[in-house]
Amino acid sequence: MELTTLEAVRALRVDGGRLWQSLMDLARIGATDKGGVCRLALTDLDRQARDRVTAWARELGCSVRVDAIGNIFMRRAGMREDLPPVMTGSHIDTQPTGGKFDGNYGVLAGIEVLRTLCDRGLRTEAPIEVVVWTNEEGSRFVPVMMGSGVHARAFTLEHALAARDRDGVSVAEALRAIGYDGAEPVGGRAAAAYFEAHIEQGPILESEDIVIGAVAGALGQRWYDVVITGQEAHAGPTPMALRRDALLAASDLVRAVNRIAQDHAPHGRGTVGCLDVFPNSRNVIPGRVSLTVDLRAADDATLDGMARALARACGELEQGGAFEVSCKEVVYFAPQPFDAALVQAVRDGAASLGLDSLDIISGAGHDAVYMARVAPTAMIFVPCKDGISHNEIEDARPEHLEAGCNVLLHAMLRCCGRVEAAEEARA
Amino acid sequence: MELTTLEAVRALRVDGGRLWQSLMDLARIGATDKGGVCRLALTDLDRQARDRVTAWARELGCSVRVDAIGNIFMRRAGMREDLPPVMTGSHIDTQPTGGKFDGNYGVLAGIEVLRTLCDRGLRTEAPIEVVVWTNEEGSRFVPVMMGSGVHARAFTLEHALAARDRDGVSVAEALRAIGYDGAEPVGGRAAAAYFEAHIEQGPILESEDIVIGAVAGALGQRWYDVVITGQEAHAGPTPMALRRDALLAASDLVRAVNRIAQDHAPHGRGTVGCLDVFPNSRNVIPGRVSLTVDLRAADDATLDGMARALARACGELEQGGAFEVSCKEVVYFAPQPFDAALVQAVRDGAASLGLDSLDIISGAGHDAVYMARVAPTAMIFVPCKDGISHNEIEDARPEHLEAGCNVLLHAMLRCCGRVEAAEEARA
Numbered sequence: 056m057e058l059t060t061l062e063a064v065r066a067l068r069v070d071g072g073r074l075w076q077s078l079m080d081l082a083r084i085g086a087t088d089k090g091g092v093c094r095l096a097l098t099d100l101d102r103q104a105r106d107r108v109t110a111w112a113r114e115l116g117c118s119v120r121v122d123a124i125g126n127i128f129m130r131r132a133g134m135r136e137d138l139p140p141v142m143t144g145s146h147i148d149t150q151p152t153g154g155k156f157d158g159n160y161g162v163l164a165g166i167e168v169l170r171t172l173c174d175r176g177l178r179t180e181a182p183i184e185v186v187v188w189t190n191e192e193g194s195r196f197v198p199v200m201m202g203s204g205v206h207a208r209a210f211t212l213e214h215a216l217a218a219r220d221r222d223g224v225s226v227a228e229a230l231r232a233i234g235y236d237g238a239e240p241v242g243g244r245a246a247a248a249y250f251e252a253h254i255e256q257g258p259i260l261e262s263e264d265i266v267i268g269a270v271a272g273a274l275g276q277r278w279y280d281v282v283i284t285g286q287e288a289h290a291g292p293t294p295m296a297l298r299r300d301a302l303l304a305a306s307d308l309v310r311a312v313n314r315i316a317q318d319h320a321p322h323g324r325g326t327v328g329c330l331d332v333f334p335n336s337r338n339v340i341p342g343r344v345s346l347t348v349d350l351r352a353a354d355d356a357t358l359d360g361m362a363r364a365l366a367r368a369c370g371e372l373e374q375g376g377a378f379e380v381s382c383k384e385v386v387y388f389a390p391q392p393f394d395a396a397l398v399q400a401v402r403d404g405a406a407s408l409g410l411d412s413l414d415i416i417s418g419a420g421h422d423a424v425y426m427a428r429v430a431p432t433a434m435i436f437v438p439c440k441d442g443i444s445h446n447e448i449e450d451a452r453p454e455h456l457e458a459g460c461n462v463l464l465h466a467m468l469r470c471c472g473r474v475e476a477a478e479e480a481r482a
Numbered sequence: 483m484e485l486t487t488l489e490a491v492r493a494l495r496v497d498g499g500r501l502w503q504s505l506m507d508l509a510r511i512g513a514t515d516k517g518g519v520c521r522l523a524l525t526d527l528d529r530q531a532r533d534r535v536t537a538w539a540r541e542l543g544c545s546v547r548v549d550a551i552g553n554i555f556m557r558r559a560g561m562r563e564d565l566p567p568v569m570t571g572s573h574i575d576t577q578p579t580g581g582k583f584d585g586n587y588g589v590l591a592g593i594e595v596l597r598t599l600c601d602r603g604l605r606t607e608a609p610i611e612v613v614v615w616t617n618e619e620g621s622r623f624v625p626v627m628m629g630s631g632v633h634a635r636a637f638t639l640e641h642a643l644a645a646r647d648r649d650g651v652s653v654a655e656a657l658r659a660i661g662y663d664g665a666e667p668v669g670g671r672a673a674a675a676y677f678e679a680h681i682e683q684g685p686i687l688e689s690e691d692i693v694i695g696a697v698a699g700a701l702g703q704r705w706y707d708v709v710i711t712g713q714e715a716h717a718g719p720t721p722m723a724l725r726r727d728a729l730l731a732a733s734d735l736v737r738a739v740n741r742i743a744q745d746h747a748p749h750g751r752g753t754v755g756c757l758d759v760f761p762n763s764r765n766v767i768p769g770r771v772s773l774t775v776d777l778r779a780a781d782d783a784t785l786d787g788m789a790r791a792l793a794r795a796c797g798e799l800e801q802g803g804a805f806e807v808s809c810k811e812v813v814y815f816a817p818q819p820f821d822a823a824l825v826q827a828v829r830d831g832a833a834s835l836g837l838d839s840l841d842i843i844s845g846a847g848h849d850a851v852y853m854a855r856v857a858p859t860a861m862i863f864v865p866c867k868d869g870i871s872h873n874e875i876e877d878a879r880p881e882h883l884e885a886g887c888n889v890l891l892h893a894m895l896r897c898c899g900r901v902e903a904a905e906e907a908r909a
Binding site: 255256257258259262274276278286287288289290291292293294295297300302303305306307309310313316317320321323324325326327328329330331332335336337338339340341347349351417418419420441442443444445446 | 682683684685686689701703705713714715716717718719720721722724727729730732733734736737740743744747748750751752753754755756757758759762763764765766767768774776778844845846847868869870871872873
């Protein structure tokens with residue numbers, strides 16, 4: 056690379072206004088009255104959004120390939136097409152009451168990286184691919200993170216294609232209906248690196264007033280279904296001492312789950328998200344409570360310690376014989392560390408732009424978590440307002456989105472090998 | 483009264499087998515597969531049960547009068563018809579999944595008292611009336627304790643007649659349909675005494691191994707609707723320290739309600755019966771919890787103290803600004819002491835039969851609680867299995883029901899003035 060080109064690369068910045076405009080344009084497809092987006096996977100709205108994004112990629116001279124689960128790979132050729140591509144991307148399906156940024160930002164940040172390179176006539180040694188993963192949200196079809204999950208062999212293509220929505224429509228049928236049942240085989244594509252830019256979906260960056268999160272991995276998760284059985288009884292005639300109030304026991308467990316997480320700081324999380332009371336009648340002492348427990352930690356040793364503490368808390372409720380407690384694990388996701396070199400590339404990219412970055416462990420699942428099983432992977436987080444997502448009021452600041460996109464650009468360029476002006480490459 | 487008659491009265495006992503048979507006969511009307519009874523107020527099943535009970539009364543020579551809210555007064559004439567009657571009774575409507583004894587026992591114990599007097603050819607100076615109150619349960623029409631409530635002027639006849647079930651049928655229409663829209667005015671009937679025999683619907687007698695509860699009054703009640711608002715957030719990315727978990731706050735309130743009741747022993751009761759979580763999703767930190775609080779105490783000073791403690795507990799949740807708590811009182815029933823002389827008549831009646839009795843404050847509502855507003859009133863409790871009622875598995879032992887009925891007989895006779903053999907009375 057000539058010095059002039061090196062300097063040009065260092066000075067390279069994305070067009071934040073253009074990125075924002077693309078986000079707003081895409082958000083019109085499935086826009087809700089409250090300013091959010093409802094664009095469920097493999098609906099016609101999803102098709103419209105896919106058509107829009109792929110049209111933008113084609114305008115940049117990219118090839119577009121679709122695999123059998125509907126994942127879209129938009130490829131900008133490299134100087135050496137024999138090299139594995141440097142990839143980035145995310146998803147463009149949303150929750151039923153979703154926002155404009157979750158997923159969409161990662162895809163459009165990738166498009167903006169391509170546009171920036173095209174603007175300056177820069178070519179990269181390795182090809183660059185921007186990917187749209189199918190059905191990350193899982194709102195219409197489970198499992199969630201479906202496209203990246205099949206790609207990473209977390210489950211089979213057949214399993215995913217057979218999943219049906221509430222109306223009985225299968226993924227296979229829905230893919231055919233929107234014309235995204237692609238010809239490419241799923242997975243088996245080598246990648247030099249995979250980056251994913253995403254809003255944090257949490258409050259840490261905002262509370263720390265830092266714009267860039269260098270995501271070092273994803274928390275492991277263990278989910279449980281718990282049922283506490285006591286004795287339903289009339290609230291009036293039953294003295295306090297003779298009660299077996301399942302809700303009182305459940306309240307102790309809610310408190311215990313919280314304490315277990317706090318005892319496993321800084322990354323421990325413990326949440327009771329669902330709780331249902333039976334018979335749920337004003338003047339009847341609850342006889343049974345069903346609840347869910349969601350435990351998360353950055354490493355398996357910690358997660359296992361939390362699981363043992365939960366089992367002890369359930370056992371303590373059973374002491375004395377007033378309650379029966381059943382606690383069944385229903386989901387396990389292993390903690391997923393990201394690639395150390397790529398996480399460093401994110402930190403370095405931020406530093407080269409004069410931005411502070413904070414190491415974060417992602418608490419949520421992302422396509423990147425599956426990608427990390429088959430390719431060197433890292434993520435870039437930017438703040439979202441009040442840490443809120445999966446909500447129509449999800450919001451993010453244009454300058455943060457721009458900064459995250461610049462970090463993405465420079466982290467990717469660190470993995471792309473030589474960068475040359477188009478004239479040099481042609482020469 | 484001749485000595486021979488006095489001795490005969492002292493030796494008088496009900497026929498426990500006949501009482502049990504009548505309970506079982508009545509329980510066939512609306513019998514459920516699980517051994518319970520579903521006989522909602524003012525349905526055709528209710529009509530069948532009313533017809534059966536009034537037929538039994540007529541066989542004993544009783545007059546039967548029905549008032550405008552469908553209350554049935556089955557009267558055995560006294561030697562002096564100018565005296566106010568000694569009354570007993572209860573209800574024969576049930577919960578949708580009700581038992582054989584709740585209410586039915588009080589009515590059929592009254593019938594058994596009449597049968598016993600008829601068997602021996604005994605007449606009483608004061609008339610005796612056995613009453614069936616309309617719609618005590620409130621399962622189909624609210625307000626609950628409707629017939630006795632109108633009788634005691636707790637609310638108006640018009641209000642009660644206008645109440646509609648889920649299908650839009652009014653009480654007035656339902657009464658007409660079953661032919662129990664009586665001609666008698668509601669209320670304004672003098673009564674020398676009102677006794678009500680009832681299963682305890684609680685575990686105290688069983689746990690103390692005592693057969694007779696001398697019910698000295700009914701707990702006052704204050705009911706509340708509470709809403710706790712925190713901040714809904716994603717369970718994964720939100721660190722414990724930055725959460726505003728409404729369910730965690732609600733758990734503290736459940737615990738506080740329990741403690742408040744225990745701090746106001748022996749009669750204090752505190753129950754959270756309903757609790758609903760929003761959005762109630764496994765991996766979302768609850769943003770809002772709605773719950774009900776039911777506080778009960780034997781006197782207003784205690785009940786007010788509990789209400790203040792609840793307000794303080796809600797205030798403590800709001801400390802720090804993470805939560806907003808709304809707590810609205812929706813129901814108040816004043817504590818209702820029963821008539822001291824009649825409660826003593828129950829104790830004496832038990833003692834005369836060689837039975838231990840235990841003073842109890844009723845935790846539940848009963849027709850007797852309204853009757854106590856307009857007539858000297860007391861209740862007799864007998865144990866029910868495991869304290870369970872409002873349930874198809876509700877159960878009671880024949881010998882306990884018989885003992886309670888004997889206490890009812892002798893407590894009533896203490897209020898009836900002279901008792902004479904029919905021949906004496908004719909002489």
